Amino acid sequence: MSKERSRTGLRSGSRAWLRRHAYSFFSSIGALVRQPVVSMMTISVLAIALSLPLGLYTALDNVRELSRNWERLDSISVFLEPSQAEQDARRLASLLSTWPQVLSADPISPGMGMNELAGQTGLDANTIEPGWLAELSAEANPLPWTLEVSPLDDIDVAALAEQIRQQAGVDLVIVDLAWLQRLDALIQVFARLVELLGVLFGAAVLFVIANNIRADIQSRQEEIEVMALVGASTAYIRRPFLYSGLWMGLAGATLAWALLIGGLQLLQGPMQSLAVTYGSAASLSAPPPVLTLSMILGSGLLGILGAALAVNRQLARIKS
Template identity: 35%
Template sequence: MVDTQRGASRSARGATPMSRTKKPDSARAEQARRKRPAVQKKSRPRSSERLGGALHHHRQMVVQSLKRLIASPAASLMTCLVMAVALVLPSVMLVAVDNIKQLSAGWDGSPQLTLYLRGTARPASLMQKLANDSRIESLVYLSADQALAEFEQYSGLADVTAQLEHNPLPAVLVLRPHLAALQGEQAQALLTEMQALSEVELASLDLEWIERLRQILQLSERSSWLLALLLAIAVLLVIGNTIRLAIENRRSEIVVIKLVGGSDAYVRRPFLYTGLWYGAGAGMMAACLVQILVWLVQGPAARLATLYQSQFELQGLGLAASIGLILVGALLGWSGAWLASVRHLREIEPR
């Protein structure tokens, strides 16, 4: 009886799986899914993260490119010096034009008509006649002796004129016409009329040489800008050649970066900042060279102005113009590096 019960219990424990209650397939799948570790979906980086990564790479390239230039100071200094000389030449011409404009600033507003009188002229009657002319604002009479004294004062040739037997200068009548009488062809008409007077030996209008000076200044300024354009092209060529050599020296590194998925923009950044540093350094050197040149000629210019009783002082670039020159150099360096890197990086592709 006992053996029968033990056998029954063993048969019950050893029952086949088919005899047990089966769990549904959906329940088992759910249970297996819960036991597996959760797999996170791979999400694309957000725009803010991409922007932060780009900014970090830009900052890193700024520092690394500067360190590369400092690591080879002789080559970097020579390249910057060549670019600086190209920037100095038009800068010096523009500084000279600005100083001449400053020197002649007070002349444009007071054109004078000078009448050199004959020896037999009667100044009183001529002055009365011209005083009634509505085109004449004011007039000043200088006798021959007064004209000689004024010439000696402003020319500094008193020792020379003292040896002359007689006064070679004539009496002078200085007229200041109204500006309305000097517009267009009216100036030439007034000059012709004054020249036709019987008491006048020669009539000279100061506006003529002022206009010539203005045209010379315009020509000089335009020539300076054209020279600056040509030398800017030369700076671009110098930077382009320097960046080309830098790209060739790092060809294997560029190939590796492109193999791992680096874009041309990513590879281009260190070379762009290298060109930027070259240009900025050249701009600073050019500003210093211009100031040195101005300082070297400032003494003789001041002594020459003193001889003509003038308070003129030679001006240099100034702070704003110096900063502008540095920015122009940096822009040229960046542009030259961009042109060179765009061209040469396309030729480097992993095989």
């Protein structure tokens, strides 16, 4: 009998707890909606603060993607002696492709080489005197037969280049490693910078929300006192403020994401034209959904933390 009673007591207790939570939940939304301008300003500040590291991260991500497309630059250019003809080039190419360090070896004819060069330098049949290039390609092409050798990942490219240089008919072996290494290092620096900015702006989110909640508590001091007078526990008084922090964090990060998507849309056009001039189709990609989602949730958590910081300080002050 008494067991039965305590069980129903427990159940009605947990129901009351749920109802109190629901009330805090809705009253925190109500508080944000009641002051639309103030809420919007705070959320905008948060969004701008968060969009900076997020935007930098996205830029970095896109550069990384682009550099992956440039990995063919990691390939070794083997210039053959001018005396070498097509069959020599093909023979050497098939020999090299049997080497264990080599992924592929493609022969490039002087004509193809000229076209590629023309494309990369912006010279083409339309911009220069018609027929000149064709003439040059056919008769007086100064370019020799060339092999483009792609090494396998994680091998000693310099040693491979040296080995190729030993082959008969090879004039020049060019490996532009320094350029790629420099780019890689630069990307590392920027990645670290983005991490640093992420931490700094995360802290900014925390303090902006804490300050906002502090001001909110001060303006609602009377209400808090009345609630305490009629039997509200500290947890009950604190809860709507924690929810407010959560909402601001979530909304700020969501708006930051929207700003980023909008920015990418604006950049897409110019980026396209830029890519066309390089003869490639580059497009900007948004940050992956997992990252976006974790940023939004993280910002929400920072919001709760900031609110807790402010509430605990302010409530202690009011009580004393």
